[in-house]
Amino acid sequence: MAYNRTLISLLIFTSLAISQxxxxxxxxxxxxxxxxxxxxxxxxxxxxxxxxHISPGFHVNSNKPNSEFLIPTALKxxxxxxxxxxxxxxxxxxxxxxxxxxxxxxxxxxxEFTLGVVVRPLVSVVPGKYMLHGELKYQACDNAACYPPxxxxxxxxxxxxxxxxxxxxxxxxxxxVHG
Numbered sequence: 338m339a340y341n342r343t344l345i346s347l348l349i350f351t352s353l354a355i356s357q358x359x360x361x362x363x364x365x366x367x368x369x370x371x372x373x374x375x376x377x378x379x380x381x382x383x384x385x386x387x388x389x390h391i392s393p394g395f396h397v398n399s400n401k402p403n404s405e406f407l408i409p410t411a412l413k414x415x416x417x418x419x420x421x422x423x424x425x426x427x428x429x430x431x432x433x434x435x436x437x438x439x440x441x442x443x444x445x446x447x448x449e450f451t452l453g454v455v456v457r458p459l460v461s462v463v464p465g466k467y468m469l470h471g472e473l474k475y476q477a478c479d480n481a482a483c484y485p486p487x488x489x490x491x492x493x494x495x496x497x498x499x500x501x502x503x504x505x506x507x508x509x510x511x512x513x514v515h516g
Contacts, residue, residue: 363392363393363394363395363479364392365391365392365395365397365477365478365479365484366391366392366395366477367389367390367391367392367397367473367475367477367487367489368389368390369387369388369389369390369473369489369491370387370388370389370390372385372386372387372493372494374466374494374495374496375456375493375494375495375496376495376496376498377456377457377458377495377496377497377498378458378497378498378499378500379458379459379460379461379462379464379497379498379499379500380457380458380459380460380500381457381500382423382455382456382457383455383456383457383495384453384454384455385453385454385455385456385493385495386451386452386453386454387412387451387452387453387454387491387493388449388450388451389446389449389450389451389452389473390448390449391446391447391448391449391450391477392477393448394479394480395477395478395479396433396445396446396447396477396478396479397410397445397446397450397475397476397477397478398410398430398443398444398445398446398475398476398478398483399427399428399429399430399431399444399445399446400427400430401427401430401444402430402443402444402445403432403441403442403443403444404438404441404443407443407476407483408474408475408476408486410427410446410450410473410474410475410476411473411474411475412425412452412454412471412472412473412474412491413471413472413474414454414469414470414471414491415469415470415471416456416467416469417467417468417469419458419459419461419462420456420457420458420459420462420467420469420495420497421456421457421458421459422454422455422456422469423454423455423456423457424453424455425452425453425454425455426452426453426454426455427452428446428450428451428452429444430443430444430445430446431444431445431446431447432444433445433447435478435480435481436480436481437478437480437481437482437483445478452473456469456495458495458497460500462497463497464497464498464499465496465497466494466495466496466497467494467495467496467497468492468493468494469492469493469494469495470490470491470492471490471491471492472488472489472490472491473488473489473491474486474487474488474489475487475489
């Protein structure tokens, strides 16, 4: 029993030591700005902007990185039933060359980038708030090397409302005075 406790303690200590950052070494990261609650009308597509920030000294491959060996940035959103995710718009990357591939121009995002997501609730959706979940897959690099790809959770909320009632024309009025 004491052996098991010692073994478990050693495993916990080892995993904590391995997971600690090396002092002075920066780790690449991407974060997402909070998304304000967006009101969307049933049956109508609405654009939602998701803004991402890249830690200083790093870049991530764009959605089209110009090399088949690099992993593109890709967003996947899972929507509740009756809410359709339309086109996801990626900005163009910045063309840049790096010491690890000096003869190649790579397409990258630096400091921050914004992705556009089209959300369209079906006309049958019950009005209310809905949370949308997904993930951003990216590969971060610095000027010397690229790091293993990562997946970052992406969550934002939309408020579905009824659209305005359809415009109805008034029936033609009789020219006769009713009295």
